[in-house]
Amino acid sequence: MGKQKSSKKDLKPEDFNTGKKPVWCSGCGNFGILMAIRQAFADLGLNKEEIVIISGIGCSDKYHQYIDTYGFESIHGRILPVAMGIKLANHNLKLIAIGGDGDGYGIGMGHFVHAMRRNINITYIVCNNQIYGLTTGQASPTSDKGLITKSTPFGNLEEPVNPISLAIVSGATYVARGFAGDVNHLKKLIIAGIKHNGFSLVDVFQPCVTFNHVNTYDWFNKKVYKLENNKDKHDTKNKDAALKKAMENKKLPIGVFYKKKKITYEEEVEQIKKKPLIKQDISNIRINKLMNEFI
Ligand SMILES: Cc1ncc(C[n+]2csc(CCOP(=O)(O)OP(=O)(O)O)c2C)c(N)n1
Numbered sequence: 001m002g003k004q005k006s007s008k009k010d011l012k013p014e015d016f017n018t019g020k021k022p023v024w025c026s027g028c029g030n031f032g033i034l035m036a037i038r039q040a041f042a043d044l045g046l047n048k049e050e051i052v053i054i055s056g057i058g059c060s061d062k063y064h065q066y067i068d069t070y071g072f073e074s075i076h077g078r079i080l081p082v083a084m085g086i087k088l089a090n091h092n093l094k095l096i097a098i099g100g101d102g103d104g105y106g107i108g109m110g111h112f113v114h115a116m117r118r119n120i121n122i123t124y125i126v127c128n129n130q131i132y133g134l135t136t137g138q139a140s141p142t143s144d145k146g147l148i149t150k151s152t153p154f155g156n157l158e159e160p161v162n163p164i165s166l167a168i169v170s171g172a173t174y175v176a177r178g179f180a181g182d183v184n185h186l187k188k189l190i191i192a193g194i195k196h197n198g199f200s201l202v203d204v205f206q207p208c209v210t211f212n213h214v215n216t217y218d219w220f221n222k223k224v225y226k227l228e229n230n231k232d233k234h235d236t237k238n239k240d241a242a243l244k245k246a247m248e249n250k251k252l253p254i255g256v257f258y259k260k261k262k263i264t265y266e267e268e269v270e271q272i273k274k275k276p277l278i279k280q281d282i283s284n285i286r287i288n289k290l291m292n293e294f295i
Contacts, residue, residue, distance in 0.1 A: 029206030078105030137211030
């Protein structure tokens, strides 16, 4: 945890650069997402000290190494429990959880659903390349049916998870999808997600140039369209309309699908709703008694 250097305001995107050279393959969609996140932090006027980036394990779980804020590298599939713990200890912090589709929609799927139904105020950015990148190209939960990968040499037999519809029905109160090839649009989605008071999901189409030769930049460029530019004027408050849009698969909508105002988990927890836990005097709590009981 922790390597932040400055408390000055009006930081520029490059001020969030740790100076470490990303290890991603050239052309990786993660570069676009990295740019969008740094720009979003700068546009929001955030200070390094108020942000914590939580990652898991995967190619898309290295953002804390390249963005100069607080950061914590957890384990594969456990991004959200760690993020929730930090949020409950100090809910004044901005919690940005970032990881891959394998991490979040595979091994971490249970945590994903429960974090959303709690509506805890965390922004979760999922770099969705439809493949396990770091482990060199196995099928992931969002791989299309029929996709040939190292683990599915005769074509993937399984239907993909639809994270957008899952998030809408599970209680997420801000559900958006971006594309790593449209950094400016993605930045706006991330800004709105961070400003939103509640659980926000930003699923991002992120081409893996090394292991996924189907869902490429060209493939996405031909398929994606922006919900906000569409002539049928999508209403982000309408859950049924959001689900209908989420189910589209000939063309792929990007933008905000669904947004709702709702009290957050941390605003409802009696013990912390007035003051973050770390600001409270706990000197009268006899920790030894507890320790003796449990250890
Ligand atoms: C508990 C556990 N299971 C499996 C692994 C092996 N593992 C590391 S990364 C990864 C998948 C990475 O895919 P994804 O989360 O989609 O991220 P990407 O690398 O594509 O960005 C797996 C299975 C692990 N590190 N820990």
